[in-house]
Amino acid sequence: MFHGTWILAFLTTVTIEISVALIWARLAKCKAPILELLIVNLITHPAAFVLSATSLAFSTIEFLVIVVEALGYRVAVPLPWRKAITLALVTNLVSMSLSFF
Secondary structure (H helix, E strand, C coil): CHHHHHHHHHHHHHHHHHHHHHHHHHHHCCCCCCCHHHHHHHEEEEEHHHHCCCCCCHHHHHHHHHHHHHHHHHHHHHHHHHHHHHHHHHHHHHHHHCCCC
């Protein structure tokens, strides 16, 4: 059950975040870090999924995800800190907001 649920959640998240990243890259006038986004999400998404079953607050988990993803974009792309943080924040806020529907 965990695998099927996680895979659906992961594919939904990645689809949303790639779409947002493509729009963000156009507005920020930089390369869309699609491969990097996928790799970073392969690290953070399973961790967040497991942590959601603990007593950690949702906001704490999302904060940790944003920090790790920003660091990933800073190192892997590499993006300047401001763009890395903005990308991580925007993609996660959109996917998080849409997950409530």
